[in-house]
Amino acid sequence: MADFLQHIINGIATGTIYALVALGYTMVYGVLKLINFAHGDVMMVGAYVGYATALKMGPGTRTSFLGAVVVFLMSMACCAILGFLIERLAYRPLREKPRLTSLITAIGISFTLEYGFQLDIGFLPGAAPRAFPEIIVPTEWLIIGDRDVVLWNWQVLSFAIAVALMLVLQYLVFKTRFGRAMRAVSFDHRIAALMGIPTDRVIAITFMLGSGLAAGAGILYAIKDTIVQPLMGLYVGLKAFVAAVIGGIGHVPGAMVGALLLGLVEEFVVGYTSSTWRDAVAFGFLILVLLLRPEGLFGRVTAEKV
Amino acid sequence: MQSVQATAKAVGLPYGVRGILPILLAIPVIGLAQWLLGGLPFVVYIASIVGVNLILAVSLNIVNGMTGQFSIGHAGFMAVGAYTAGKFSLHAKDLVISHLPAAMSDQVLFLFALLIGGCTAALCGFIVGLPSLRLRGDYLAIVTLGFGEIIRVILQSTEAFGRALGLAGIPQWSSLFMVWIWAFITVLAARRIAGSSHGRSLWAIREDEVAAEAMGVDTTSYKVRAFVVSSFFAGIAGGLFAHFVPIINPGSFTFVKSIEVVVMVVAGGLGSTTGAIVASIFLTLLPEALRSAFTAISGNAEIAQRVDQIRMPIYGLLLVTLMLVRPQGLFGNRELWDVIPRWIPRRRRAA
Numbered sequence: 001m002a003d004f005l006q007h008i009i010n011g012i013a014t015g016t017i018y019a020l021v022a023l024g025y026t027m028v029y030g031v032l033k034l035i036n037f038a039h040g041d042v043m044m045v046g047a048y049v050g051y052a053t054a055l056k057m058g059p060g061t062r063t064s065f066l067g068a069v070v071v072f073l074m075s076m077a078c079c080a081i082l083g084f085l086i087e088r089l090a091y092r093p094l095r096e097k098p099r100l101t102s103l104i105t106a107i108g109i110s111f112t113l114e115y116g117f118q119l120d121i122g123f124l125p126g127a128a129p130r131a132f133p134e135i136i137v138p139t140e141w142l143i144i145g146d147r148d149v150v151l152w153n154w155q156v157l158s159f160a161i162a163v164a165l166m167l168v169l170q171y172l173v174f175k176t177r178f179g180r181a182m183r184a185v186s187f188d189h190r191i192a193a194l195m196g197i198p199t200d201r202v203i204a205i206t207f208m209l210g211s212g213l214a215a216g217a218g219i220l221y222a223i224k225d226t227i228v229q230p231l232m233g234l235y236v237g238l239k240a241f242v243a244a245v246i247g248g249i250g251h252v253p254g255a256m257v258g259a260l261l262l263g264l265v266e267e268f269v270v271g272y273t274s275s276t277w278r279d280a281v282a283f284g285f286l287i288l289v290l291l292l293r294p295e296g297l298f299g300r301v302t303a304e305k306v
Numbered sequence: 307m308q309s310v311q312a313t314a315k316a317v318g319l320p321y322g323v324r325g326i327l328p329i330l331l332a333i334p335v336i337g338l339a340q341w342l343l344g345g346l347p348f349v350v351y352i353a354s355i356v357g358v359n360l361i362l363a364v365s366l367n368i369v370n371g372m373t374g375q376f377s378i379g380h381a382g383f384m385a386v387g388a389y390t391a392g393k394f395s396l397h398a399k400d401l402v403i404s405h406l407p408a409a410m411s412d413q414v415l416f417l418f419a420l421l422i423g424g425c426t427a428a429l430c431g432f433i434v435g436l437p438s439l440r441l442r443g444d445y446l447a448i449v450t451l452g453f454g455e456i457i458r459v460i461l462q463s464t465e466a467f468g469r470a471l472g473l474a475g476i477p478q479w480s481s482l483f484m485v486w487i488w489a490f491i492t493v494l495a496a497r498r499i500a501g502s503s504h505g506r507s508l509w510a511i512r513e514d515e516v517a518a519e520a521m522g523v524d525t526t527s528y529k530v531r532a533f534v535v536s537s538f539f540a541g542i543a544g545g546l547f548a549h550f551v552p553i554i555n556p557g558s559f560t561f562v563k564s565i566e567v568v569v570m571v572v573a574g575g576l577g578s579t580t581g582a583i584v585a586s587i588f589l590t591l592l593p594e595a596l597r598s599a600f601t602a603i604s605g606n607a608e609i610a611q612r613v614d615q616i617r618m619p620i621y622g623l624l625l626v627t628l629m630l631v632r633p634q635g636l637f638g639n640r641e642l643w644d645v646i647p648r649w650i651p652r653r654r655r656a657a
Contacts, residue, residue, distance in 0.1 A: 109622065112626065113622075119616065
């Protein structure tokens with residue numbers, strides 16, 4: 001029973017990180033109908049920016065509340081800029097081209113980031129994993145029994161941050177003018193442009209929001225794993241995408257539910273079999289979902305327009 | 307191919323011979339190359355790598371180029387072929403087929419191993435293709451990616467396949483001749499498919515799936531067939547690969563390998579077989595050439611290693627630049643012989 005509870009806690013903790021990344025996927029897919037393969041790598045960059053900022057601060061400052069907030073904000077801002085640049089330079093010129101070209105570009109960007117960060121030239125960090133400085137001192141938040149079940153403070157924190165950000169996002173998408181513009185672009189960006197919506201700006205802001213969320217996820221992930229490394233975004237990105245598809249891509253709460261579900265399934269399979277299966281679980285689950293319910297749990301069935 | 311067939315028709319060869327004429331022509335040529343270069347192990351090794359990449363690129367082009375689907379799990383099929391063929395050879399390496407000299411018997415067993423690997427990969431292609439090819443574009447891409455990863459994880463956690471260490475001690479039966487004859491067969495098959503009515507259906511699916519379906523093309527069935535053919539050749543490539551590298555392990559068949567092949571296909575031009583050939587040869591030789599050049603100039607291996615490191619980010623940037631500048635690839639969906647006349651100035655052509 002204690003095992004079971006611990007797995008649930010760990011599963012939810014992983015799931016919340018997937019959720020933050022999945023939200024970015026789902027938003028970008030919503031407005032552009034593009035799988036932004038580079039999204040996981042933006043998360044990796046976010047973790048590295050957080051790493052650099054925390055190192056600059058020194059041990060005293062970074063563990064303070066303000067320090068941690070600055071680390072988060074700094075990395076989110078940097079990634080928002082990175083997301084903006086990626087969109088502006090790599091995706092916007094191809095928007096009217098077949099979707100396959102954008103997909104290939106996305107893979108190209110992802111490769112450049114992953115392997116670029118493995119070089120050790122100039123400011124690039126090199127392939128070796130680096131220990132992430134503690135910006136939150138890990139303490140047990142809740143202990144049940146004789147340390148049978150442990151709930152860490154960062155697990156609670158990441159869950160809280162994820163839920164808060166999701167609520168903000170939900171508000172943004174459904175209650176604000178920008179959200180209405182975003183939904184219009186998602187429905188049909190050409191008609192939206194005819195209605196006077198600045199589609200380029202809406203898409204750019206969507207990218208920046210998504211990348212900012214990914215940066216937050218990157219730091220939370222680095223806290224969880226205690227290391228940063230250039231390939232950390234690869235699998236998290238793919239799994240977050242899987243989560244977004246499971247929830248019904250383009251659907252904000254769906255991404256959250258899909259991610260939590262995926263986190264739990266993964267944790268249970270790994271917990272009761274072997275950790276080598278960790279990377280296969282998500283994809284097996286994805287294939288299953290796509291075969292049974294291709295539109296995802298919350299997605300709508302759309303007929304192909306001719 | 308048309309010209310070869312026309313020649314055959316003119317010569318008046320019987321129908322059956324006409325079909326295999328290109329292979330009959332290729333055998334002595336590749337045999338000669340084997341005889342000339344056989345003594346240079348490094349050249350043979352590089353040529354084999356080029357050949358394997360060529361098979362991968364040309365076969366992936368059948369799915370990604372001709373049919374317009376987007377598969378990014380080609381390394382998974384290659385892994386299936388490599389491990390199946392490798393496992394077969396490991397068990398069969400002490401066998402000698404009676405009435406045959408030892409070298410000959412090995413080659414027959416090798417051929418068996420390759421075919422078994424290819425067929426297993428084709429079967430996997432069928433199993434993956436049947437359900438997932440109902441999905442479109444992005445979803446298919448992510449499913450093929452997922453499949454490739456699942457294959458890798460299975461290999462990595464099965465005792466019989468040596469887990470992360472992989473298979474060692476596979477007999478080194480491969481030769482330049484074997485690799486390039488298979489490369490030739492792959493190209494021939496791809497060209498024949500492109501020219502056939504089967505190929506026309508694939509092009510139709512590529513151009514507009516809904517329209518193709520309206521014209522009576524059974525899209526799912528054709529897509530699955532393209533997938534099966536493509537994975538068969540990927541399996542063969544894997545089998546060949548397993549017989550000239552000292553060790554195969556799951557690390558050789560990651561997502562990165564799949565992307566390398568995709569880059570070759572995209573750079574050559576989606577749908578262009580000759581484009582895939584040119585791109586695969588060029589992109590395989592380029593890093594090798596750079597590495598050799600840097601080692602020769604600087605005299606130390608460290609810079610050469612640096613070049614190898616830099617290759618992957620350059621791959622990524624190349625892909626992005628290519629899509630921005632020339633989204634249709636080097637040759638578009640045309641072939642080499644359609645493109646070359648355009649490069650020759652008009653005046654000279656008239657003269």
